[in-house]
Amino acid sequence: MLIDHIKSRFKKPQNDIQYRTIWQYLHIDIFLFILLLLLGMAGLFILYSAGGQKLRLIELQMMRFILSFLVLVVIAQISPITWQRSAPWIYSSGLLLLIVVLIMGHVGKGAQRWLNLGIIHLQPSEIMKLSIPLLLAWYYHKIHLPIFFKSVLIALPIILIPAILTAKQPDLGTAILLLIAGGSVLFLAGLSGKMMTSFLGIIGIAIPFCWYFLHDYQRLRVLTFFNPERDPLGAGYNIIQSKIAIGSGGLFGKGWLNGTQSNLHFLPEHATDFIFAVSSEEFGFVGNFVLITLFMLIVIRGFTITVNAQDTFSRLVAGSITLTFFVSFFINMGMVTGMLPVVGIPLPLISYGGSSMMTTMISFGILMSIQTHRKLVTT
Amino acid sequence: MQRLTTIKNPHQEIQLITNRVIIALVVIICSILLLVARLAYLQIYKHDLYTTLSTKNWLDLVPVEPTRGLIYDRNNVLLVENIPVFSLDIIPIQATNLSKTFSELSKIIALNENDINQFNKQLKQHRRFDEIPLKLRLTEDEVNRFAENQHRFPGVAIKARLIRHYPYGKSFSHVIGYMGRINAQELEEIDSINYSANHYIGKLGIEKYYEDDLHGKVGYQQVENDANGKTVRILKEIKSTPGKNISLTLDIGLQLAAEKALDGRRGAVVAIQPATGQVLAMVSQPGYDPNQFVLGINQNDYQLLQQSPDRPLYNRALRGLYPLASTIKPYLALAGLDAGMIQPNDTIYDPGWFELRNHTHRFHDWVRYGHGKVDLNKAIVSSCDIYFYNLANKMGIHRMDAILTQFGFGSLTGIDIEEEISGVVASPEWKRRVKGASWYDGDTINSSIGQGYMRTTPLQLALATSILANRGHHFIPYLLLGEQIPGKALMPQPPMQLNVITLQDNHWHTVITAMQNVVNSPRGTAYRYGHKHHYTIAAKTGTAQIIGRRGNRDEIDKQDDLQEKLRDHHLFIAFAPVDKPTIALAVITENSNTAIEAARDILDYYFGSAE
Numbered sequence: 001m002l003i004d005h006i007k008s009r010f011k012k013p014q015n016d017i018q019y020r021t022i023w024q025y026l027h028i029d030i031f032l033f034i035l036l037l038l039l040g041m042a043g044l045f046i047l048y049s050a051g052g053q054k055l056r057l058i059e060l061q062m063m064r065f066i067l068s069f070l071v072l073v074v075i076a077q078i079s080p081i082t083w084q085r086s087a088p089w090i091y092s093s094g095l096l097l098l099i100v101v102l103i104m105g106h107v108g109k110g111a112q113r114w115l116n117l118g119i120i121h122l123q124p125s126e127i128m129k130l131s132i133p134l135l136l137a138w139y140y141h142k143i144h145l146p147i148f149f150k151s152v153l154i155a156l157p158i159i160l161i162p163a164i165l166t167a168k169q170p171d172l173g174t175a176i177l178l179l180i181a182g183g184s185v186l187f188l189a190g191l192s193g194k195m196m197t198s199f200l201g202i203i204g205i206a207i208p209f210c211w212y213f214l215h216d217y218q219r220l221r222v223l224t225f226f227n228p229e230r231d232p233l234g235a236g237y238n239i240i241q242s243k244i245a246i247g248s249g250g251l252f253g254k255g256w257l258n259g260t261q262s263n264l265h266f267l268p269e270h271a272t273d274f275i276f277a278v279s280s281e282e283f284g285f286v287g288n289f290v291l292i293t294l295f296m297l298i299v300i301r302g303f304t305i306t307v308n309a310q311d312t313f314s315r316l317v318a319g320s321i322t323l324t325f326f327v328s329f330f331i332n333m334g335m336v337t338g339m340l341p342v343v344g345i346p347l348p349l350i351s352y353g354g355s356s357m358m359t360t361m362i363s364f365g366i367l368m369s370i371q372t373h374r375k376l377v378t379t
Numbered sequence: 380m381q382r383l384t385t386i387k388n389p390h391q392e393i394q395l396i397t398n399r400v401i402i403a404l405v406v407i408i409c410s411i412l413l414l415v416a417r418l419a420y421l422q423i424y425k426h427d428l429y430t431t432l433s434t435k436n437w438l439d440l441v442p443v444e445p446t447r448g449l450i451y452d453r454n455n456v457l458l459v460e461n462i463p464v465f466s467l468d469i470i471p472i473q474a475t476n477l478s479k480t481f482s483e484l485s486k487i488i489a490l491n492e493n494d495i496n497q498f499n500k501q502l503k504q505h506r507r508f509d510e511i512p513l514k515l516r517l518t519e520d521e522v523n524r525f526a527e528n529q530h531r532f533p534g535v536a537i538k539a540r541l542i543r544h545y546p547y548g549k550s551f552s553h554v555i556g557y558m559g560r561i562n563a564q565e566l567e568e569i570d571s572i573n574y575s576a577n578h579y580i581g582k583l584g585i586e587k588y589y590e591d592d593l594h595g596k597v598g599y600q601q602v603e604n605d606a607n608g609k610t611v612r613i614l615k616e617i618k619s620t621p622g623k624n625i626s627l628t629l630d631i632g633l634q635l636a637a638e639k640a641l642d643g644r645r646g647a648v649v650a651i652q653p654a655t656g657q658v659l660a661m662v663s664q665p666g667y668d669p670n671q672f673v674l675g676i677n678q679n680d681y682q683l684l685q686q687s688p689d690r691p692l693y694n695r696a697l698r699g700l701y702p703l704a705s706t707i708k709p710y711l712a713l714a715g716l717d718a719g720m721i722q723p724n725d726t727i728y729d730p731g732w733f734e735l736r737n738h739t740h741r742f743h744d745w746v747r748y749g750h751g752k753v754d755l756n757k758a759i760v761s762s763c764d765i766y767f768y769n770l771a772n773k774m775g776i777h778r779m780d781a782i783l784t785q786f787g788f789g790s791l792t793g794i795d796i797e798e799e800i801s802g803v804v805a806s807p808e809w810k811r812r813v814k815g816a817s818w819y820d821g822d823t824i825n826s827s828i829g830q831g832y833m834r835t836t837p838l839q840l841a842l843a844t845s846i847l848a849n850r851g852h853h854f855i856p857y858l859l860l861g862e863q864i865p866g867k868a869l870m871p872q873p874p875m876q877l878n879v880i881t882l883q884d885n886h887w888h889t890v891i892t893a894m895q896n897v898v899n900s901p902r903g904t905a906y907r908y909g910h911k912h913h914y915t916i917a918a919k920t921g922t923a924q925i926i927g928r929r930g931n932r933d934e935i936d937k938q939d940d941l942q943e944k945l946r947d948h949h950l951f952i953a954f955a956p957v958d959k960p961t962i963a964l965a966v967i968t969e970n971s972n973t974a975i976e977a978a979r980d981i982l983d984y985y986f987g988s989a990e
Binding site: 144145146184187188189190241243244245246247248249250251260261264265266280284285288289292296299300303306307312315316319323326330333334337338339 | 388389391392393395396397399400403404407410411413414415417418419421422423425426428429430432433434436437603604605611
């Protein structure tokens with residue numbers, strides 16, 4: 001709202017369709033577009049060092065990056081109304097795929113996450129990251145907000161079923177993000193403080209039960225979080241080496257390609273989940289500050305779009321996308337710095353890998369669609 | 380619940396979501412501040428700690444072994460060298476399946492159970508990325524065969540390293556010693572930094588005594604390691620300083636001649652250059668092959684050496700204790716002359732026995748019916764015991780001990796090898812201390828012919844001969860000729876004179892002339908030394924009895940019938956040429972009367988080759 005006020009001062013009143021910019025024709029939010037481009041390029045830059053300076057790796061990632069951007073542009077052309085209409089279909093097909101993956105999924109890295117579709121590996125849990133907020137927003141758009149007990153109750157299976165299925169794969173990281181994606185819609189839709197506290201209470205009670213369902217390696221990670229020195233060469237190794245990488249980076253870092261922790265392979269998963277440690281080592285506190293600022297600018301832009309959106313569905317979806325984006329990079333940075341337990345959540349747009357980049361870009365495509373399909377009528 | 384209404388209120392919904400976004404933004408900003416604080420804590424506050432940890436991660440100091448100094452003889456003949464051997468090393472972390480690797484390897488390289496057991500033992504003591512030797516000495520064929528098949532064996536590699544090699548094997552084992560694995564006791568004594576690249580150290584002889592010089596100084600490589608401990612590159616190098624190359628006073632030819640002269644019998648030869656104290660030859664027979672010890676001797680071979688009745692590990696030249704026997708006589712004669720108790724021309728009558736006053740026990744001469752009238756010359760030439768019984772009876776044990784001590788008996792010679800022992804110059808004090816018994820006059824009489832408690836090492840015997848040859852000038856015997864510095868002439872170590880025994884010239888002359896007659900006179904005990912030699916020689920024989928049979932000397936002829944181990948030891952001391960001696964020699968043959976012949980061979984070689 002505030003930002004809109006400021007904007008209206010500098011822009012001509014947009015009461016005529018003729019005043020639309022070229023970007024609006026293209027349905028691209030140039031502010032978000034530039035931020036994503038900057039972040040993506042920074043990511044390639046970091047990955048070149050983190051991935052052992054292998055050009056092949058950069059080529060692959062760049063191809064994914066370009067492909068994702070193209071998808072983003074295509075997605076942005078689709079109006080929010082279409083998304084709203086197709087939300088139940090997207091959700092049910094996503095859920096179906098998730099079940100298919102569980103049954104006959106391709107086994108990769110000890111976890112059944114991918115559906116091999118020849119050219120790309122489809123990760124249905126990633127699709128669910130978007131389809132849960134879409135379905136919830138579709139539903140809440142129809143009712144009066146704030147939501148009350150009944151509508152919360154209906155939301156629970158919508159969120160929990162895919163989350164549990166994903167956790168079973170086992171992919172704790174994505175499962176957590178699914179909870180966040182769904183939960184953020186509930187939060188934006190006016191979940192009362194009372195209900196929030198009771199949810200937290202239920203989670204608190206559920207933790208010992210969850211412990212029972214966790215895989216051994218997941219339990220180990222949680223134990224390791226509380227005491228990394230417990231097993232310095234085993235499960236605690238990652239986090240200790242990660243902290244060494246970050247700490248030894250200092251204020252200005254060791255310089256690009258000069259990180260000893262990653263280049264000499266002391267740091268595991270340095271191109272994927274732990275890539276933030278690499279950039280911390282090579283670019284220091286200052287580099288981190290710049291990177292976090294870029295991420296935060298995207299979050300702020302996402303919220304601006306949320307607030308500016310013209311209907312409840314758009315607002316809920318935009319807000320959920322923004323919050324989920326924040327939570328995923330915050331959890332990643334938190335786990336790499338040893339603030340949070342190690343759950344396999346990649347750093348969006350920076351970590352090596354295609355599946356999460358594609359979903360992130362699709363979600364930003366939806367954000368752009370929401371932003372650029374507004375009926376430009378001044379109130 | 381009370382506000383339930385079916386009419387959607389867009390404005391209220393905008394307000395609700397906007398409020399929620401603001402709440403979320405506040406939470407987000409707090410979380411980000413927390414994250415930034417965490418990063419500041421790690422990257423600024425704890426930066427030094429993590430820098431240290433990071434450096435420790437990848438930076439490693441690798442010690443570089445210095446090349447050990449070479450050892451030459453006095454003529455620049457290489458006695459000890461370093462040769463490359465090829466060993467088969469395995470890096471366990473890189474070898475996928477050890478037992479399969481072993482079975483595949485054994486098809487191209489001879490592996491026995493011992494190799495594999497040794498490897499498994501070391502496997503437990505090393506890190507997974509350390510190179511562990513599986514087999515230490517590969518033949519050239521094996522190296523070639525492995526090179527062809529290397530691709531089949533990940534983590535297995537051939538490594539060349541230098542090991543000590545003793546080309547003359549047994550011939551120098553008791554002088555030069557050998558190298559062996561550093562043991563627990565040595566580990567406490569050595570400078571652990573300087574030995575950080577070594578597993579081996581000089582164990583005996585020259586290798587031990589000059590360890591510090593031969594070893595050199597360790598070098599360092601500062602290397603960058605990856606997480607597998609594999610060296611990525613060398614950042615800095617401090618070169619190792621090779622050990623010093625040294626030359627010994629030994630003469631390879633003389634040493635080999637002495638070894639040959641002993642002809643495989645147990646015994647010892649020590650030859651000293653009287654004018655300097657340089658040891659020209661030092662042989663203890665039998666020897667052993669020091670090369671067996673270089674990479675660790677196996678239990679069986681070691682037991683063979685230890686249990687051999689000839690005791691090859693026993694350094695007779697430095698640690699063998701023998702009665703001086705009749706070689707004591709020249710020294711006692713000198714003492715008697717100096718004290719004025721005998722004159723060269725004074726004679727005694729030797730009936731074949733000697734009796735102490737008030738005693739009925741008869742001390743016999745080695746010739747049953749005696750030598751008749753005996754002067755000093757004849758006493759030495761024929762080695763008359765009765766003459767020296769009389770002299771000792773007059774002189775007393777203390778005077779005898781005094782001259783023996785002056786000639787170096789009973790104390791360490793100070794040679795530059797650690798193993799030597801001091802021998803015994805028996806005295807009433809010594810007997811009380813060691814045997815707990817009082818000294819009898821009979822002990823003095825026995826001592827006068829070098830029997831009883833008197834004991835010498837072959838080295839002491841040679842040293843005393845050298846002092847005698849020098850007419851009293853005592854030079855400490857030594858083995859290190861000097862250090863070889865490339866491009867420079869060898870600077871010999873200066874000889875170290877200990878003291879001078881001052882006696883009248885004519886006394887020296889009398890005794891030395893008599894010693895010449897030992898060889899030259901038909902009555903001389905070493906007449907069978909022979910005469911077709913072109914150098915003058917002064918000598919003295921000695922016979923050390925294993926079983927007391929004094930009194931019936933005809934048994935000398937029956938020696939051949941005795942069990943080999945019960946036969947007498949024979950001693951022979953000599954120096955030549957008489958006027959300006961260049962060599963003083965002591966030969967001891969255990970249970971064999973070939974000392975004279977051995978000495979002849981050695982001296983003939985020496986003077987033959989000297990010309």
